[in-house]
Amino acid sequence: MTSTNATGTHGAVLEESVPTTDTALVELRDAGKSYGNIRALHGIDLKVYSGKVTCVLGDNGAGKSTLIKIVSGLHQHTEGEFLVQGETVRFSTPREALDKGIATVYQDLATVPLMPVWRNFFLGSELTKGPWPVRRLDIEKMKKTADEELRNMGIVLDDLEQPIGTLSGGQRQCVAIARAVHFGARVLILDEPTAALGVKQSGVVLKYIAAARDRGLGVIFITHNPHHAYMVGDHFSVLRLGTMELSAERSRITLEELTNHMAGGAELAALKHELSQVRGVDVEELPEEADLQVGAPQPN
Incomplete structure (x- = not known):
């Protein structure tokens, strides 16, 4: 059973697991993207299901960034089909993708380092109170909501007033994940979340990726690290030079095979x-x- 409460401008709090279905939350069919005469991506087949982590691996220039931009609504595909829950879509902006429940956490996390944690949590979607035109920020509600949502993801911070820049890289990644979940994300795209982290902080992020999956989200985990992918992944897709070199369920591939393809x-x-x-x-x-x-x- 899914419980929903109104929040902000984009959706509902996912307090319970999202029910899984046989229909892919996001699907690309023979999709591709060309920039003039440059064919950056072609022949891509990808399915993302509720409660599953789909890992997209590839070296620099493999096409991972282009794939992210298509699914997140930043760029439009020029070949094939793009479906969300079985419905053909063509996003013009990331806002349209967000309205469909697709949220992206980029490497830079889109945070303001000197702002408090709670302000970053609601950045761009601040809650207000009072009559128009003298509405003001509902600071207490935002602090309480941010604390509750972080705790729901297993993240406990002693002081939400501390600048988010004082948190570790892993903690900032986890705050960004919790923020996306709170604002109604059903598909969570994570762009190299462990790339700049040490072993311990990478483990923290992987833990919360698994937590998001267990809450019923469909997760697209973009990475160049096969070991991190294999720890949490349910399906693996390897890109090379803009094409899909490998697509396999976890049960059909070993870590050694995955590493060989990546290498x-x-x-x-x-x-x-x-x-x-x-x-x-x-x-x-x-x-x-x-x-x-x-x-x-x-x-x-």
Whole structure:
């Protein structure tokens, strides 16, 4: 059962888990994006389900940023179809995507470092009270709501008045996730949330990604780290040079296979013979092409 309370301007507080359905919350069918003569993305098939973490991996220039921009409404696709809960859409602005329940947490987090935590939580969607035209900020309600929502995600801060810039990178990421959930997100796009974090803080962020999934959200986790992806992912898609090189459920791929795909294992396998002619290069540990097939039997 889903409980909803009116909040701000964009949606409802998700106090209970969102019920899962067989219909994908977000789906791309043979989607692509061209900038003039440059084809940045093409042939992309992607489904995001409620209560699942879909990991999109790829190196720099693979097309991850373009994919984010299409799903978040920043750019429009030029090929294929884009569906939200089975309905074909073409967003003109990120606000339209947000109205459909798609929220994006970028690497810069869109926060103001010197503002208090509670102000950042409601940044751009402040609650007000009193008659127009002398309405004023409802500071107490915003503080109380921010504290409750953070605690619902398991985040306990001693002082919501402290500047958000004094929090650790992991804590800031978690505040941004809790903010997106509060404002009605059903699909949460996370852009490299662990890229600039240490091991401990990365673990904190991964914990809250799992918490968002357990609350019924569909999560798109963009990362270049296969180990982080494998800890929380349910489905893995690897992009390379604007195309989908791999799409596999967790049960059909091992961490080693995923790492090989991310590391360009296919290219290394193809070059194994040439590398073997170079003195001082040990090619014994390089993967064979057969080893890179998803679900291929592993050596004993």
